Amino acid sequence: MAGEVVRRPGFLAVAVRVRRPGVWAAGLVLVALAVLAVAAPWLSPYDPTATDTASTSLPPGSPGHPLGTDTVGRDLLSRMLHGARTSLLVGLAAAAITVVAGTLLGALAAAGPRWLDELVARTADVLLSLPMLVVVLALAAVIGPSPGTVILAVAATSWMPVALVARAELHSQRERLYVRAAYALGLSRGQVLWRHLLPGAFPPIASIAAFEVGHAILTESTLSFLGVGVPPNRPSWGNLLTEAQSHLLTGEWYTVAFPAAAVVVTIMAVNVLATAAARGDGRAW
Amino acid sequence: MSVLTLRDLTVDVPGRRVVDGLSLEVGAGRVVALVGPSGGGKSLTARSIVRLHGDGVRTGGRVLLDGTDVLALGPRELRAVRGRRIGYAFQDAAGSLNPTVTVGRHLAETVRAHAAGDPERLGAEALRRCGLDPGTLWSAYPFELSGGQVQRAALALATVLEPELLIADEVTTALDPVTQAAVLDAVRAQAVNEGRAVLLITHDLAVAGRWADEIAVLSEGRLVEHGPAAEVLQAPEAAFTRALVSASGTRREPPAAAPPGDPFRAVRRARRVLRGRARTTVALDGVDLDVGTGESVAVVGRSGSGKSTLVGLLAALDRPDEGAVLAADRDVWRLDGRSRRALRRETGLVFQDAAASFDPRYTVERVVAEALPKGDDRRRVAELLERVGLDPAMAARRPATLSGGERQRVALARALAARPRLLLADEPTTGLDVLAQERVLTLLDDLRREERLAVVFVTHDLRVARRVADRIVVLADGRIVEDLPAAALDTAAHPETRALLTASDPAATFPTFRS
Amino acid sequence: MGPVVLKGFLIRRAATAFAVVVALSALCFALLDVAPGSPAAQILEARNGGRPPAPAAVAALERRMGVDDPLPVRYARWLGDAVTGDLGVSYGSGRPVRDVLAETVPWTVLLTVAATVLSMAGAVAVGLAAALTRRVRLRRGVEAAVFVLGGMPGFVTSLLLLYVFAAWLRVLPSGGVGGPGEPFDVSYLVLPALALAFGHHFGTYVRLVETGVGRLRDAPHVDNARVRGLPRRTVTARHLLRPGMVPFTARLGVGVGGLISGAYATEVIFSWPGVGREAILAARGHDYALLTAIVLVTGLIVVAANLVGDLAVAWLDPRVRLSGGVDGR
Amino acid sequence: AGCGGGDGGGANRDTFTYAIGDEPETLNPALQDEHTDPVTELVFRGLTRHDAANKAVPGLAASWRVSRDGREYTFTLRKGLTWHDGRPLTSRDVRFTLDAVRRAGADAPLSRNFRAVETVEAPDDTTVRVRLSRPFAPLLDALAVGVLPEHVLRGKKITDADFGRRPVGAGPFRLVAFKPGRYAELESFGGYYEGAPKLKKIVIKYVPDDTARLVQLRNGEVDAAHVQPQQAAKVRGDDDLRLEVHPTADYRALMLNMKQPVFADRRVRQALNYAVDRDAIVKSVVLGYGRPATGPLDESPFKIEAPFKLDPAKVNELMRAAGYTRDGNAPWSKGGTPLTFELSTFAEDSLRVAILNVAATQLKQQGFNVVPKPQPKEWVRSHWGDLQAFVVGWGTPYDADSSVFGPFHSSEALDKGGSNYGTYANADVDRALERGRDTMDPAERKRAYADFQRALIEDPPFVWITYLQTLNAVPADLTGPRRRTLGHHGYGFFWNAEKWARSS
């Protein structure tokens, strides 16, 4: 630990301990996925939307189709690769916005004046009560469908859990003595929030963050079927899953298994990174 | 026959061996004081006895309780021993209580866990033994108590089942002399009358001399001296013990009283009411206090008299319910936030509960660095640590792994880092051995001289009060009952002050009687 | 936190709840209005054998239904009826909204409560095990399992449960809540409740318990509790869980809301006659009255759940002040 | 009633339980298309009904006479007809029904079938006289609509929700209970004019999820179920079950928007019809449970042969003739602009999306640059006119007029508020359709619809793809179901349920 670099306090206490092998592995997985996604057009053996009625429902390991084909003969490998582009973009971006916005709103609620607290908390109530469908359709109608809309829509409909967790965590932390000590140093509310409260609330938030990625990837597919943003024809892991829904128990299990595995791997990798970033030394006392 | 036997106990922390072959016996009916320098491994020894192993800490050797090897017990047997046969009062009393559970519940659950009788009755008795009123404190949460009250609650918790062996790790550091005497008398009486063993860990030779039968001195990881209390104190053999005894014996003259400077910080007719979940306390009631530039004021008073509350007001952290806090004659609560923050920056504050005042995620380095004024070189962190007597290598550690005295000094270093003009120190030296304490006090003297630092020093130790203060203020039940120059302390008339003076009479320090 | 504070808090909450309800209903109308689609088209398609209705017919029906009135007019009409207790009729079936709610809401409440209890209990058990075990493999295993559950869309979890328990082991009914002459019993509840409880949210719950408790694992007060010889159960429940549950509890309030609107897939797969399915259909069909009513019911439940969440957080951690706001800083 | 022994799974032999995915909003037949859902089908009966060949045959009416000019119909009701509540069913109920449907206007799309009706009279209890303003050949067909009880509905709106949930009809089964979202319970009606049906009880269970339906079927939680093509193998592998495969008149086709310049040339549209491999689509998308479609009346008695099948040479020939050229694999182009169009459909409908994808790939292979673009239903509803091409579903098994007039007659064009969404206009087609509607003479009608189909072959509005088949799994011991061309979603499977029985 002697080698730990001295940082100016005033930065969010995010100190990734890169020496843990798990962190490296997780980072590598994400980078690899990103590379696969970017290189999808060159790596894919087939056009991901081209059907082939001569080779439908091939199991994984079939010649020419390492992951098999779906019921209309589209190559699953190509679809997975192309799917990574949409899913990683939307999943990571939307989750990042969700977590950042949720945390900030939660922090504002907990650290700000009472009316702000009420405003944020009640807005969360309102959004939690409305079916996502309605919010998203209206949103898309106003700003028009695009991948940006999807990201925005996911963030707009899922920041609330993060915010409420952050808020409760901050509510419980702001009475701690070390927060008082920070005020005694002459720090402003904002500084105390940024240097002490938020990093303290980070571990629980980080533990949700990874799931938000999964949530965003799956929500993206729901949205694409609603015509918001990514066309439902364009492969994404979420779309692959949703399309495969009826095949889960009829033999083509792999049409579900591959995209599901990809989602799970992604959120695991994100989780490892997020916890490494948040844990630092995750003591609460 | 000895209740507790330690054989060749070793304790390793990452990078070094702190306790290196400690052997010690504590007999039934005996109070053994374990003294030693701050950071000397006393607490780690105590933790080893009850088999608490922190992160990265390893223990070797044997711990025998009435002949049974504690280190070899299975989980179930260990549970039966803990709490019932061994009581352990932590040095960090505030941290050792669950903030989400009331004091009463802590007591009751302990009694219930061992099916040892009526929880309410036993719990209330334990509180009373420690000088606490169960009526008001039973349903209080730990964070609603004053420092001394928490400490006594924690001690009550350790002794609620009247265990055969009590390990008391610095359990009276936050207590005024009167309360301290009452509490330790009770502990000692229990040991002597009921034949129980007490391992009393303390840095305070006066305490050791007055309440212990034997003193064991731990230095450099080994027992350097062990013998009857009077012998050790009167004829110390080991060099370390000699240094300790001589340091606590000498009575240094207080520094020449500084000329009263301009009024710097003041409290006017302040009243502060603290509201807990179940009770409301008027912690301060019509308090007036002035602190001038470069002046040093000691605040003394019984535990729970409102000292820490007063500090909170002076620091411009808490708002009085009535009255005002003035800084340079301006009401700080009428200032805008920015000026108030500027004011706080020129005030260094050492909290009574040093451990809890650090962000648990911060390293020592960051803790101190955070307080540095803008533009200050971060190398000052090491310098500050050195000035308070700490190894700068400690900078990379987390406060949670520090010893009690080390934490206090980190807190002091942080308070001084901002180059304050006023230092508010709430019992900042209670966890320090005399040598370390002297070093810190000298540092404060220097600062006062060189930088005209004003100091408000909350302490229960009249010796320290005399040593640092120009003026001494005595608080009782939220009111200032005495405010007089340090030199005039012995002439004080108020009964509260007299009680404190009597209780800390050096004559009582080295009792000549032994039962 | 005396009873006075609590009372003030509750009164304030009641007032804001009212604001939430009004805002929700207005927003619901506005959003439906903005979102593409028309109730008349939906209705006519159903009456037209699933084929798209002719635009002229749609326009005629819209006129007849009054849905081509301006939004404020429609909202005022609805509000006027609503304050007299008349929630209107569902466009699709023409049934009074109140009847639809009476039929579906109890099922939803039943399912939600069961799922919440299950997922809470499960998350606490699993989260604790993961936080406290010293066996790294076990912890990794639990975490992996949790991530698999968390990464799985609801329908996969549901279908797998359906397959294992209903199709393969045949120990539980595969759905519905009982046919004619078959009274409802808990066996119908088991699978949908499991599916809902161990779906997407479960992972976050487990991780919240795990981090909440994990960071307290060697806090001094826990050491102290151990050193007092308290039974493991007490140490865990009172000294680890209670202070460690704050984030989890906060998330739970949200979870209830999520369960209601997120129950769609589960309700479809298990033919559960709940309000989640009704909500989606109403949203699709631009069924203003029905959707608004459902949203209001959900809203009240969410407001109540979050109220309970806030109270629970304050109860769990007495340092939290219900009154909010930071004193004078 | 004799009690058959339960067969272990608790299933009562007298109770026939059928699981289906779709649930109707209302059980009022006047608010449904002719494709009535099973419950409505079982509860109600019309003056006429359809036989196995989808011909109108006597229902509640024992017989009828049609005047020579085809403008007056006189129906004689059967004797002793009763409603499920025991009241007698009379000609006044029929008159009430027809008047109510006609008045329903915008509320009931079905009312379009009665626009030609001028008056309905009930001179005595068993006689109904319907007078038309002009001859309207599909009338008998339209009169298969369930007759509504005047004594229940008088003074109420036809959309009355209460009636929609607790209907009183005169069909073979009486509704005992209807639990939305759960099931409808029906019992055999002793007062039915052909006598009580043999099945004592029918329960229609609403199980929206396909997989769950299959599981319930195989667990014995239901006796029969509507199943999907990919589940057929599982049903066939089960000895206790029998798979009933019925053709439907429900077809899928690519509708082409005539307002798009690309489709101005009929040769392009013909070429498109030669560019899809319908067999491959049937094989892959519906696993063979379908029939290649070549026109809108393939399941009608009026069907004529159409030449459309995959024929690249023909595509080339037609496209060249239309002035397009093609280099290698590049798309057809004319004057440097490639032939490109967007193909859309309801994104929520996985079957249509699959057809869209396969068809798009096939068309691309033939040089048509098709951009597949599914859209949400809500969006499509307000953008019909903007679509370039769209996978539609259409077709009814009943009178040809109701199947083809709406989508192909120019008077029904989208701009005029009709359901001719592609704004197809062809004078020959218009004329043929009018003839088919106005004449009563079967031979003449046959000629008219033959002309109509020939005109469509010349000037195709759609690229016909496939007719769907509907699959139902029933217990092996069920007797009675008869093959008939069914409607949308396979509705109509219960058309002769009053004759069904479980043999033991």
Ligand SMILES: Nc1ncnc2c1ncn2[C@@H]1O[C@H](COP(=O)(O)OP(=O)(O)OP(=O)(O)O)[C@@H](O)[C@H]1O
């Ligand atoms: N986990 C740890 N990692 C590294 N060093 C540790 C750890 N725990 C304790 N130490 C060090 O071991 C030494 C002994 O600690 P201990 O708490 O026993 O001191 P102590 O004698 O009780 O001192 P004090 O009187 O100040 O409380 C200290 O210097 C402390 O910094």
Ligand SMILES: Nc1ncnc2c1ncn2[C@@H]1O[C@H](COP(=O)(O)OP(=O)(O)OP(=O)(O)O)[C@@H](O)[C@H]1O
């Ligand atoms: N939140 C609270 N609610 C109610 N009473 C409180 C609260 N916090 C502190 N008190 C009470 O206020 C009184 C003054 O406390 P304070 O901490 O100022 O005492 P102190 O003089 O510093 O004592 P000590 O020497 O023991 O630290 C005590 O009796 C304490 O129990």
Ligand SMILES: [Mg+2]
């Ligand atoms: Mg110590």
Ligand SMILES: [Mg+2]
């Ligand atoms: Mg104090």
Ligand code: NI
């Ligand atoms: Ni359909």
